[in-house]
Structure formats: structure tokens, C-alpha cells
Amino acid sequence: xxxxxxxxxxxxxxxxxxxxxxxxxxxxxxxxxxxxxxxxxxxxxxxxxxxxxxxxxxxxxxxxxxxxxxxxxxxxxxxxxxxxxxxxxxxxxxxxxxxxxxxxxxxxxxxxxxxxxxxxxxxxxxxxxxxxxxxxxxxxxxxxxxxxxxxxxxxxxxxxxxxxxxxxxxxxxxxxxxxxxxxxxxxxxxxxxxxxxxxxxxxxxxxxx
Amino acid sequence: xxxxxxxxxxxxxxxxxxxxxxxxxxxxxxxxxxxxxxxxxxxxxxxxxxxxxxxxxxxxxxxxxxxxxxxxxxxxxxxxxxxxxxxxxxxxxxxxxxxxxxxxxxxxxxxxxxxxxxxxxxxxxxxxxxxxxxxxxxxxxxxxxxxxxxxxxxxxxxxxxxxxxxxxxxxxxxxxxxxxxxxxxxxxxxxxxxxxxxxxxxxxxxxxx
Amino acid sequence: xxxxxxxxxxxxxxxxxxxxxxxxxxxxxxxxxxxxxxxxxxxxxxxxxxxxxxxxxxxxxxxxxxxxxxxxxxxxxxxxxxxxxxxxxxxxxxxxxxxxxxxxxxxxxxxxxxxxxxxxxxxxxxxxxxxxxxxxxxxxxxxxxxxxxxxxxxxxxxxxxxxxxxxxxxxxxxxxxxxxxxxxxxxxxxxxxxxxxxxxxxxxxxxxx
Numbered sequence: 315x316x317x318x319x320x321x322x323x324x325x326x327x328x329x330x331x332x333x334x335x336x337x338x339x340x341x342x343x344x345x346x347x348x349x350x351x352x353x354x355x356x357x358x359x360x361x362x363x364x365x366x367x368x369x370x371x372x373x374x375x376x377x378x379x380x381x382x383x384x385x386x387x388x389x390x391x392x393x394x395x396x397x398x399x400x401x402x403x404x405x406x407x408x409x410x411x412x413x414x415x416x417x418x419x420x421x422x423x424x425x426x427x428x429x430x431x432x433x434x435x436x437x438x439x440x441x442x443x444x445x446x447x448x449x450x451x452x453x454x455x456x457x458x459x460x461x462x463x464x465x466x467x468x469x470x471x472x473x474x475x476x477x478x479x480x481x482x483x484x485x486x487x488x489x490x491x492x493x494x495x496x497x498x499x500x501x502x503x504x505x506x507x508x509x510x511x512x513x514x515x516x517x518x519x520x521x522x523x
Numbered sequence: 524x525x526x527x528x529x530x531x532x533x534x535x536x537x538x539x540x541x542x543x544x545x546x547x548x549x550x551x552x553x554x555x556x557x558x559x560x561x562x563x564x565x566x567x568x569x570x571x572x573x574x575x576x577x578x579x580x581x582x583x584x585x586x587x588x589x590x591x592x593x594x595x596x597x598x599x600x601x602x603x604x605x606x607x608x609x610x611x612x613x614x615x616x617x618x619x620x621x622x623x624x625x626x627x628x629x630x631x632x633x634x635x636x637x638x639x640x641x642x643x644x645x646x647x648x649x650x651x652x653x654x655x656x657x658x659x660x661x662x663x664x665x666x667x668x669x670x671x672x673x674x675x676x677x678x679x680x681x682x683x684x685x686x687x688x689x690x691x692x693x694x695x696x697x698x699x700x701x702x703x704x705x706x707x708x709x710x711x712x713x714x715x716x717x718x719x720x721x722x723x724x725x726x727x728x729x730x731x732x
Numbered sequence: 733x734x735x736x737x738x739x740x741x742x743x744x745x746x747x748x749x750x751x752x753x754x755x756x757x758x759x760x761x762x763x764x765x766x767x768x769x770x771x772x773x774x775x776x777x778x779x780x781x782x783x784x785x786x787x788x789x790x791x792x793x794x795x796x797x798x799x800x801x802x803x804x805x806x807x808x809x810x811x812x813x814x815x816x817x818x819x820x821x822x823x824x825x826x827x828x829x830x831x832x833x834x835x836x837x838x839x840x841x842x843x844x845x846x847x848x849x850x851x852x853x854x855x856x857x858x859x860x861x862x863x864x865x866x867x868x869x870x871x872x873x874x875x876x877x878x879x880x881x882x883x884x885x886x887x888x889x890x891x892x893x894x895x896x897x898x899x900x901x902x903x904x905x906x907x908x909x910x911x912x913x914x915x916x917x918x919x920x921x922x923x924x925x926x927x928x929x930x931x932x933x934x935x936x937x938x939x940x941x
Contacts, residue, residue, distance in 0.1 A: 342940040344932040346887050347879045361784070366570070366580055371784055374849030380856070394938060431583030438589070453662055453871055454879050461556045461663050469555050514553040520603060522551040575779070575789055640792030647798070662871055670765045670872050678764050723762040729812060731760040 323420070326413030327379050330356040330447060331386035332397060333410040337448075338455040339394055351451045352387025353380060358447030363421050363439045367430055404508070411467075411504035415497045418444035418471045422478050423493065433479050440475035441468060464514040466507035474500035532629070535622030536588050539565040539656060540595035541606060542619040546657075547664040548603055560660045561596025562589060567656030572630050572648045576639055613717070620676075620713035624706045627653035627680045631687050632702065642688050649684035650677060673723040675716035683709035741838070744831030745797050748774040748865060749804035750815060751828040755866075756873040757812055769869045770805025771798060776865030781839050781857045785848055822926070829885075829922035833915045836862035836889045840896050841911065851897050858893035859886060882932040888921035 334355025335348050343351065357373050357380065364371040373379045390397055397403060421443025425436040445460055445468050452459040460467055474496040481492030506512060543564025544557050552560065566582050566589065573580045582588045599606055606612060630652025634645040654669055654677050661668040669676055683705040690701035715721060752773025753766050761769065775791050775798065782789040791797045808815055815821060839861025843854040863878055863886050870877040878885055892914045899910035924930060 339938040340940060341880065341938070342882075343880060343938050344882050345936040346890065346932070348938065350879055350886070365574055365783055366583075368577065368579065368786065370786065371849075374784075374853050377849060377852040380852045391938065431580075431586060434586040434589045435583050449663065454867065454877050456876055456880060458665055459663050461559055462550065462552060462665060464551075464553050468559070472555065514555070518554040520548040520550070520552050520557065520600065522549060574783055575792075577786065577788065640789075640795060643795040643798045644792050658872065667874055668872050670768055671759065671761060671874060673760075673762050677768070681764065723764070727763040729757040729759070729761050729766065729809065731758060 319420075322416050324378070324382055325409065326416045327356045327382045328386040329406060329409035329413045330417075331383040332390045333406050334448065334451055335387050335390040336394070336397055336403065336406070338451065338457065339390075339398075341455060341457075343455070345388075345391055347455075348391045349384060349387050351455060352390065353383040354454070355447045355451045356383035356386075358450045359417060359443045359445060360421065360447075362446045363424070363443045366439060366442070367425060367428060369424070369428065407508050408505055411508060412501050414444040414467065414471055414504065415474065415500035418475050418500060419478055419493050419497045422475045426479070426482055433483060436479050436482075437472065437475040440478070441472050444468075444471045464519060466512050466514060467504065469514070470500045470503035470507070473503070528629075531625050533587070533591055534618065535625045536565045536591045537595040538615060538618035538622045539626075540592040541599045542615050543657065543660055544596050544599040545603070545606055545612065545615070547660065547666065548599075548607075550664060550666075552664070554597075554600055556664075557600045558593060558596050560664060561599065562592040563663070564656045564660045565592035565595075567659045568626060568652045568654060569630065569656075571655045572633070572652045575648060575651070576634060576637060578633070578637065616717050617714055620717060621710050623653040623676065623680055623713065624683065624709035627684050627709060628687055628702050628706045631684045635688070635691055642692060645688050645691075646681065646684040649687070650681050653677075653680045673728060675721050675723060676713065678723070679709045679712035679716070682712070737838075740834050742796070742800055743827065744834045745774045745800045746804040747824060747827035747831045748835075749801040750808045751824050752866065752869055753805050753808040754812070754815055754821065754824070756869065756875065757808075757816075759873060759875075761873070763806075763809055766809045767802060767805050769873060770808065771801040772872070773865045773869045774801035774804070776868045777835060777861045777863060778839065778865075780864045781842070781861045784857060784860070785843060785846060787842070787846065825926050826923055829926060830919050832862040832885065832889055832922065833892065833918035836893050836918060837896055837911050837915045840893045844897070844900055851901060854897050854900075855890065855893040858896070859890050862886075862889045882937060884925035884930050884932060885922065887932070888918045888925070891921070892918035 331352040335352040337355075338351055339348070361371050361373070397406060418440040420440075422436040422440030425439040426432065430436070430439070449459050449461070451457075477499065478492055478496040481496070482489055485492065540561040544561045546564075547560055548557070570580050570582070606615060627649040631645040631649030634648040635641065639645070639648070658668050658670070660666075686708065687701055687705040690705070691698055694701065749770040753770045755773075756769055757766070779789050779791070815824060836858040840854040840858030843857040844850065848854070848857075867877050867879070869875075895917065896910055896914040899914070900907055903910065
């Protein structure tokens with residue numbers, strides 16, 4: 315189980331770094347910027363989470379995450395034309411969605427296991443783990459952030475974290491099944507949003523003036 | 524006394540969430556963005572303060588702050604046209620100014636009570652408590668930040684925190700009276716700025732080129 | 733030795749505050765903004781580093797850094813025309829490059845001494861110490877960040893931190909000489925970039941679309 319979790323984390327880290335680099339590649343970023351922004355996309359969210367949790371940041375204890383993110387960022391820089399093929403890029407979006415699902419539930423789980431600010435904080439920290447890195451990347455790159463994009467990305471993540479916290483609270487005996495269920499739920503919603511190009515409906519958006 | 528403090532904090536949190544949401548509502552933000560930005564405006568400053576203080580973030584110990592901010596954000600989303608009425612909006616600005624005064628003195632007080640980096644850090648952390656949440660909101664929403672706006676908002680806050688630290692240092696026996704005095708001072712200056720639409724005078728602004 | 737280190741830190745702090753203020757002065761910033769952005773440029777990077785290290789932020793233990801940054805920021809505001817003279821500004825750039833070199837090696841050193849996430853974290857934290865403050869300043873001022881600028885600034889810093897970590901790892905007996913060597917190496921590369929106006933070559937930059 316631990317081992318499955320580890321391998322999924324590796325895949326998610328790589329996917330985050332790749333999609334993170336692709337998101338900003340069209341702005342003329344140098345190799346150093348690519349490394350910084352790829353790594354931040356991959357490990358930034360978990361870093362903020364751990365700083366709020368007053369826990370040692372996860373990559374100080376296991377540096378493989380940084381290495382994977384660095385490697386994936388360089389590879390994406392070198393082979394950008396491969397990853398921007400519509401078919402491949404679409405695959406990366408799905409893997410990225412899966413990564414977000416995994417990171418969210420992991421983040422919520424870590425806060426829950428530390429008995430930190432139950433029941434609200436695990437949801438907040440799960441969401442931060444999943445989207446925090448992308449937010450920092452967009453801010454540093456001068457890009458519109460996810461918060462302003464009307465994409466169905468953070469909403470599935472938030473719903474999944476809420477469901478997971480409810481399960482942990484009311485059916486703690488199903489914690490493992492619940493984590494898998496919520497992860498798949500987040501991924502399912504996100505995959506549907508990618509497949510059908512769904513966005514937040516207009517009635518949930520404030521009017522621009 | 525504790526109880527008064529608590530109720531004032533609640534009002535300030537709600538006011539911050541409402542004005543935080545109104546500040547970005549004209550940009551076409553979806554309901555999720557409204558929740559995130561409303562909550563960040565209300566609790567972001569105190570969160571940075573506590574991270575710098577290496578103290579548990581305040582909303583992990585008392586989640587009512589998060590709930591109030593969430594509720595106020597949803598309400599503002601649903602009833603935006605109510606809050607954008609000039610008269611009501613003006614009231615919210617005053618309450619927001621009062622919230623900033625309260626949060627600033629609370630923040631300075633917390634650092635002082637923890638004997639953290641006296642005498643400079645209480646001033647810095649008081650200011651961060653009052654304006655930090657709004658800064659993160661503006662950055663995430665792609666808005667010009669308060670720092671660049673020439674508004675008389677951060678300056679009263681800073682002066683009040685300085686005065687409070689001087690009182691704590693030289694007249695510790697008047698800590699309580701001093702805190703009320705400085706809070707009212709900040710609020711008075713901010714209210715004057717709102718009422719007469721005062722801004723930072725030109726001679727204190729660098730020339731644009 | 734300690735004393736030399738202290739004086740160099742003072743000079744670096746002042747240089748960071750001055751160049752930090754000059755970088756945003758042409759945007760019409762008020763005196764309060766100048767103070768905030770000057771101080772953040774000077775102490776922001778070390779603050780993030782210490783938050784990640786879970787160490788008390790350095791300026792809470794020795795406030796002289798804040799005072800120096802405040803003083804230098806006010807002075808720059810008052811005498812902007814002095815510092816924007818081409819010859820003087822060039823000098824400030826060199827001193828700023830020296831400051832970056834010093835802060836980077838100090839940052840890497842602090843992480844190494846705390847045995848924090850070796851060997852990757854000292855490099856990351858050295859880079860954050862040197863460039864983090866400038867990044868926050870640019871974000872708050874709505875300016876394009878260093879990451880997107882193709883300047884040869886962060887790259888020398890990163891190479892120097894890598895070299896320093898290799899020396900600490902393989903030749904710990906030469907830690908002191910190594911620190912001086914790496915600092916001079918960073919400064920040399922940065923000075924060359926200033927002198928010959930070198931930038932990141934096109935082949936290392938992604939294509940804009």
C-alpha cells in the first residue's frame with residue numbers, strides 16, 4: 315500500500331512539473347525559469363501545507379520529489395514539441411487531474427492525521443496541496459491564476475476533500491476505501507471537465523462591469 | 524472583555540470578507556473564487572503573522588473565523604446588489620476600517636505577548652495582520668495591490684501599531700487603555716480618509732517616468 | 733571573521749533596499765510603499781528561508797537588519813536623483829550582486845548547518861535567500877518578476893550554491909575557503925553579466941507563441 319502510494323506520488327509529481335512547464339512555455343521562459351516554475355508547480359502546494367501545519371516540508375525528508383520535478387522540467391524543456399502534440403497534451407491533462415486528486419487527499423489526510431484544526435483545516439490544506447503550486451507558478455509568471463479562470467479544477471478538489479473529511483468523521487472504519495473513493499471522484503469530475511470542456515456555469519459567476 | 528474582543532473580531536472578519544469579495548466581484552469571479560478570495564481576505568493576514576511567529580495558525584484553533592468568512596462571502600455573492608448600494612458600501616468601508624484597526628492591534632499584541640522581536644516585529648506583524656489578506660487577494664485576482672494605490676489605509680495602521688508599541692514599552696500599566704486608544708486612532712484616521720476621500724499627498728510619491 | 737560577516741551583511745542589506753526601491757521608484761510609489769518594498773527586498777528572502785527551515789526569522793533576533801533597510805529606503809526616496817545617476821546606479825548594481833552572492837552562501841550555509849534536507853535543500857534555500865525578497869517586491873508592485881526576465885542573476889546564484897554544497901560535502905575541511913570562493917564566483921559571474929550586459933542565450937529560452 316505504502317509503495318503504491320509512493321509510485322502514484324512520483325507520477326503525480328512528474329505530471330505536475332510537465333503541465334506546469336507547458337502552461338508557461340509559450341511566454342519565452344529561460345531554462346532556469348523552467349526549472350524553478352516546474353519544481354514550484356510540483357512541490358509548492360505541499361510546501362505551503364507543511365508550513366501551515368508547522369511540519370518539516372516533505373521534500374526536506376525525501377528529496378526524490380525535487381529530483382523528479384527537476385528531471386521532468388528539463389525533459390519538458392528539451393522535448394516541448396512532443397508534449398504539445400494535442401494527443402499527448404490531453405493525456406498529460408488527465409494525469410495532472412489524477413495528480414491533483416491524489417495530492418488533495420494526501421494533504422487532507424496529513425492534516426487529519428496530525429489532528430490539525432478539524433474539520434475545516436484538512437479541507438483547506440487538501441485544496442492548498444492540490445492547487446497551491448500552480449497558483450505560485452502563475453503569480454511568478456504573471457499569468458491569470460486558476461482562481462480567476464472558471465475552470466472546473468479547484469471545485470472537484472474541494473468537493474472531494476469535503477467528502478473525505480465527512481467519511482473520516484462519520485465512518486472512520488472506511489478511511490482507506492473513502493480515500494480511494496474520493497480520489498476517484500475528484501478525478502472523475504476533472505476528467506469529465508476535460509473531456510466535455512465543462513466550465514463553471516454563468517449563473518455562478520459575478521457580472522463584470 | 525474577552526467576550527467583547529471576540530465579538531469585535533467576528534464583525535471584523537465578516538466585514539473583511541464582504542469588502543474582500545466586493546473588491547473583486549466586478550472581474551467575473553465564480554462562486555468558488557469568491558469563497559477563496561473572501562476567506563483569504565479575512566484570515567490571510569493573521570495566517571502569515573502566525574507562520575512568522577511559529578505559532579499555530581489562529582483558525583486551526585478556532586474555526587469560527589473560517590465559517591464566518593465563508594458565510595459572509597456566500598451572502599455577498601448572493602446579494603451583491605445590496606452591498607454595492609453606495610450607502611451600504613460606504614458603511615462596509617467604515618466597518619472594514621474598524622476591522623483593520625482591530626486586527627492590527629491584535630496582531631501587534633500577539634507578537635508582544637510572545638516577546639517576539641521587540642520592538643520592531645510587533646509593528647511589522649500588526650501591519651501584516653491588517654493588510655496581508657487583502658494583498659494576497661489582490662495578487663491572486665491580478666489586481667493592483669494596496670501598496671501601489673496611494674490609499675490612506677496602511678499608513679494609519681502602521682502609525683497606530685507604532686504608537687501601541689511605544690505605549691507597551693514606556694507605559695505598560697496602560698496597555699488596555701493604550702490598545703483602545705490606538706485602535707480608535709487608526710479607525711479615526713481611516714474614517715477621515717474615507718469621509719474626505721484623502722489620499723497620500725503628491726510630495727510623498729515618487730515620480731513616474 | 734564573525735565581524736567581517738556582519739559588516740558585509742549590513743552592506744548587502746542596504747544595497748538590496750536601495751536597488752529594491754530604485755527598481756519600483758518609476759511607478760509612482762508613495763513613501764509607505766517605498767518602505768514596505770525596500771524592506772521586503774532586503775529581508776524577504778531570508779524570511780521565507782527561515783519559515784521553511786522552521787527557524788525563528790533572522791530579523792526577530794537581530795533587528796538591525798530592519799533598521800538598516802528602513803533607513804536605506806527612506807534615504808533612497810529622498811535622494812532618488814543621486815542614485816539614478818548612471819555611474820552611481822551601476823555601482824549599486826555591483827554591490828547588489830555582491831549582496832546576492834553573500835546572502836546565497838549564507839542561506840545555503842544556514843540550511844547545511846541545521847542538517848536540513850541535504851543536499852538539495854541548501855541549494856534551494858540559498859537561492860531563495862538571494863532572490864526571494866526581490867520576487868515578493870515585484871509581485872506586490874505588479875512588475876514582471878526576475879524569473880521571466882532572462883537576466884543572468886539567479887543562474888550564477890544557483891551555480892554558486894551547487895558548488896558550495898559540493899565543497900561542503902566532499903571537502904568539508906575547506907568550508908571557509910569554499911564559501912569565499914563560491915561567493916566570489918557568484919559575484920564574478922554577476923559582475924560580468926552587468927559589465928557586458930550578458931543575458932540568457934536564446935537557445936535556452938522557450939519560443940513565445
